[in-house]
Amino acid sequence: MKSEQVITFFSEIITHKPEMFQGEVLKDLTRLETLLNDSEKEPEPERIESVTEAIIEFCDVNPDIYSYLTEMASEPKLNTPETLGENQVQVLTESVKKVLDLHFLNRPNL
Numbered sequence: 001m002k003s004e005q006v007i008t009f010f011s012e013i014i015t016h017k018p019e020m021f022q023g024e025v026l027k028d029l030t031r032l033e034t035l036l037n038d039s040e041k042e043p044e045p046e047r048i049e050s051v052t053e054a055i056i057e058f059c060d061v062n063p064d065i066y067s068y069l070t071e072m073a074s075e076p077k078l079n080t081p082e083t084l085g086e087n088q089v090q091v092l093t094e095s096v097k098k099v100l101d102l103h104f105l106n107r108p109n110l
Helices: 003-016 023-041 044-061 063-073 088-103
Strands: none
Touching: 003 044, 003 063, 003 088, 023 044, 023 088, 044 063, 044 088
């Protein structure tokens, strides 16, 4: 799977399956958000790679998310260039914040 696919599919999971992010998975998502925020300073190619690595590490400790991600990757209709949009990292960042905001309603804006 290409880096852009990993980011796009993970973002889709967060957007369409927020119920998968509960308990310990939510704590891991909070750590991922920190990395996403820190990566804003990186040039785009390096940022894509570091975010992809962080998603892979996230999936290593969250096998249900990994299973869903690989299931999405096996769908031919999801692997077309049209489904892989621009600014995947920004879309992912916004999706992560939305899910975390749902769980922590009084979360301060960062």
